[in-house]
Amino acid sequence: MAITLGPNQYGKAEVRLVTVNRAGPVHHVKDVTVSTALRGRLERTHLTGDNADVVATDTQKNTVFAFAKEQPVGEIEDFALRLGRHFVDEFSHIEQARILVDEHGWDRIAVDGTPHDHSFSRSGDERRTTAVTVAGERTWVVSGVTGLVLLKSTGSEFHGFPRDRYTTLAETNDRILATALTARWRYRSGEHDWAACCTDVRRILLETFATKHSLSLQQTLYAMGEAVLLAREEIAEIRLSLPNKHHFLVDLSPFGLENDNEVFYAADRPYGLIEGTVQRENGDPAAEDPGLAWHTLAAF
Numbered sequence: 001m002a003i004t005l006g007p008n009q010y011g012k013a014e015v016r017l018v019t020v021n022r023a024g025p026v027h028h029v030k031d032v033t034v035s036t037a038l039r040g041r042l043e044r045t046h047l048t049g050d051n052a053d054v055v056a057t058d059t060q061k062n063t064v065f066a067f068a069k070e071q072p073v074g075e076i077e078d079f080a081l082r083l084g085r086h087f088v089d090e091f092s093h094i095e096q097a098r099i100l101v102d103e104h105g106w107d108r109i110a111v112d113g114t115p116h117d118h119s120f121s122r123s124g125d126e127r128r129t130t131a132v133t134v135a136g137e138r139t140w141v142v143s144g145v146t147g148l149v150l151l152k153s154t155g156s157e158f159h160g161f162p163r164d165r166y167t168t169l170a171e172t173n174d175r176i177l178a179t180a181l182t183a184r185w186r187y188r189s190g191e192h193d194w195a196a197c198c199t200d201v202r203r204i205l206l207e208t209f210a211t212k213h214s215l216s217l218q219q220t221l222y223a224m225g226e227a228v229l230l231a232r233e234e235i236a237e238i239r240l241s242l243p244n245k246h247h248f249l250v251d252l253s254p255f256g257l258e259n260d261n262e263v264f265y266a267a268d269r270p271y272g273l274i275e276g277t278v279q280r281e282n283g284d285p286a287a288e289d290p291g292l293a294w295h296t297l298a299a300f
């Protein structure tokens with residue numbers, strides 16, 4: 001039986017990088033987590049242990065820090081594109097680089113109502129993300145937000161689903177709808193105003209979640225994605241992952257109390273997980289291989 005090396009990649013995962021711009025008395029902090037992954041002609045190290053083609057993961061990590069000094073990090077998409085291009089251009093046996101960057105937000109602490117020059121509080125769990133793939137001359141940018149925790153206390157129903165002998169869920173015309181949203185959108189090829197687009201996508205996602213009367217989380221998912229694609233020409237497709245953070249009405253009848261949709265048990269797990277892609281019908285002719293933009297390795 002012949003055995004061969006399948007798809008592979010390697011890199012440094014989760015480099016924690018913080019930069020401080022000290023150009024003036026008002027400091028600016030950039031806090032990111034960077035993962036690099038390189039692919040290419042890497043048979044030699046796997047098959048023989050000859051490391052002549054291996055850009056050490058330690059070197060990859062150092063490159064992240066050096067790049068952050070040589071030029072301001074700027075938008076995470078631009079930083080990832082610079083890093084990815086460097087690895088592919090610098091090393092002939094490296095054919096693809098995949099750079100993931102998550103940005104952690106810091107808010108200025110207000111002192112007597114005035115934003116402080118150099119003191120910050122963490123913005124919360126929400127993060128802006130990007131996944132850049134550089135393959136030869138081509139690049140793909142998939143950006144997103146994750147950890148966006150949302151809740152609406154009414155305006156959500158769920159009924160009409162099939163009932164079999166295992167079904168116990170009550171139909172409802174008024175429930176809490178809550179989620180911790182992850183959205184990732186693939187840009188059409190080209191340079192875009194990454195920050196402005198991200199801000200607008202986030203606004204659209206929130207406004208649609210708030211205003212769309214929901215008959216299912218699936219319907220809400222589609223409405224959110226559709227609204228983004230209608231508003232932002234530069235986005236080819238958007239993928240959404242919406243855990244259904246169930247809020248169960250507590251039975252207060254043992255205590256002689258009526259629960260008028262006011263007291264809930266917020267369950268931790270299990271949770272429904274609703275995921276989907278919203279895309280343009282005629283595809284994105286600019287992207288020859290959109291799959292490359294998304295995947296890690298099939299096996300992982």
Ligand SMILES: O=c1[nH]c(=O)c2[nH]c(=O)[nH]c2[nH]1
Nearest residue numbers: 158169215216217218244272
């Ligand atoms: O919006 C929902 N979609 C489902 O598929 C589902 N399934 C379930 O039990 N509750 C819900 N809610």
